[in-house]
Amino acid sequence: xxxxxxxxxxxxxxxxxxxxxxxxxxxxxxxxxxxxxxxxxxxxxxxxxxxxxxxxxxxxxxxxxxxxxxxxxxxxxxxxxxxxxxxxxxxxxxxxxxxxxxxxxxxxxxxxxxxxxxxxxxxxxxxxxxxxxxxxxxxxxxxxxxxxxxxxxxxxxxxxxxxxxxxxxxxxxxxxxxxxxxxxxxxxxx
Amino acid sequence: xxxxxxxxxxxxxxxxxxxxxxxxxxxxxxxxxxxxxxxxxxxxxxxxxxxxxxxxxxxxxxxx
Numbered sequence: 001x002x003x004x005x006x007x008x009x010x011x012x013x014x015x016x017x018x019x020x021x022x023x024x025x026x027x028x029x030x031x032x033x034x035x036x037x038x039x040x041x042x043x044x045x046x047x048x049x050x051x052x053x054x055x056x057x058x059x060x061x062x063x064x065x066x067x068x069x070x071x072x073x074x075x076x077x078x079x080x081x082x083x084x085x086x087x088x089x090x091x092x093x094x095x096x097x098x099x100x101x102x103x104x105x106x107x108x109x110x111x112x113x114x115x116x117x118x119x120x121x122x123x124x125x126x127x128x129x130x131x132x133x134x135x136x137x138x139x140x141x142x143x144x145x146x147x148x149x150x151x152x153x154x155x156x157x158x159x160x161x162x163x164x165x166x167x168x169x170x171x172x173x174x175x176x177x178x179x180x181x182x183x184x185x186x187x188x189x190x
Numbered sequence: 191x192x193x194x195x196x197x198x199x200x201x202x203x204x205x206x207x208x209x210x211x212x213x214x215x216x217x218x219x220x221x222x223x224x225x226x227x228x229x230x231x232x233x234x235x236x237x238x239x240x241x242x243x244x245x246x247x248x249x250x251x252x253x254x
Contacts, residue, residue, distance in 0.1 A: 047223035051207025061208075065242075080202050080245040168244040171206035181205055184223030 006053045010062055013055035013155070020148045024115075024130040024141065027148035037176055041183035050177050057168055060158060064167025075165040080172045092154075092175040095121055099146035107139035114142070118149045119156070194235030194250040198226035202247035209239035209248060218248075 019026035033056075037049035050057065064070030078084055105111040115128040127148075131141050158170030171177055196218060198209070203225035209218045210226070217232035218239050226239075226248065240248040 041223055045222055047205045047207065047220055050205065050223075051210060051220055057206065057208075061211075074246045075244055080204075080247070082201070085204070166242075166244040166246075168206060168208055170244075171208070172204050172245045174204075174206075177204050177206060181223060184205070 004052075007058070009053055009055035010058035011055070013059050016055075017152065017155070020130065020144075020151075022130060024127065024144040024148060025136065027144035027151070028140075030147050030151050034176070037180045038183065041180035042186075045184050045186075045188065047177070047180050047184060050171070050174075050180060054171075056155065056158060056174075057171055060162045060167050060170060063159075064162045070162050070167045071164060072167070073165050075161070075169040075172055079161070079165075079169070085173045085178050088173045089175045089178045096150065099143070099150065102146060103139050103143045106142040107137070113138040115145065117145060117152060120153050121149075193253050194237070195230050195233045195253050196228045196235065196237070196239050196248050197251045198228070198243075199247040199249070200225045202245050204245055206244060208242050208244060212238050212242045214238065 016026070016030060019029070033054075036053075037047070040046060040049050064072070102111070106113055113133070115126070115131055116124045117127040118124055127145065131144075135141070154170075154175075158174075161169040196209070198218075205220045205223055205225055207220050210220055214236065215232045215234055217230075217234070218226050218228045221227040230253070235250055237250050240246075240250055
């Protein structure tokens, strides 16, 4: 089958992390991956993004299947269960909410900008080379650090489950996937 | 004669589209972003989708 332009979006998911390594403000571009699938699910009632455009899914397929970096063992039952999927979605949204709260704290002046990337919501990695203080408002930078942390953490989790189980095991509990599927389930207005 | 066809478990399927991607006959599709649906007239029961499904939700069922 002839490859389409969107079959190469795995390059984007690598490029995203490279760009953020040099300038954290590029992390805002990740909002595209956040809003486009939701928009498609809400207005067109499909998961076309997950099915054809998700750079992360493509990357896991490329690494896990084509480059054989995955054990290709069945994903554990609990990981594909609804409880885990919805639980992980709630957890993820809480962490996203916390990130928004941190951004608000910085915007209101209650807290100063922290130039760190938090891995797994716990481990702080210094990332100060990627931002020069004063380039933009502090809250814009804080949001970038937060969003980049979220993207990096979820990619690492995805890579771990890719190696251990199926190439796209991450997709079974991906919060975006769960959220768009829920949106598709909403009753149609028509 | 009994024939095998791919059937996705709607309760587990996450509609990721991997089955759609690997199906050589274009017989399985994500239905309205909710779950995978097989076109039984096209499915030849090869089982490639079942092997590739990350959620392991596709089973090859015998059909009359």
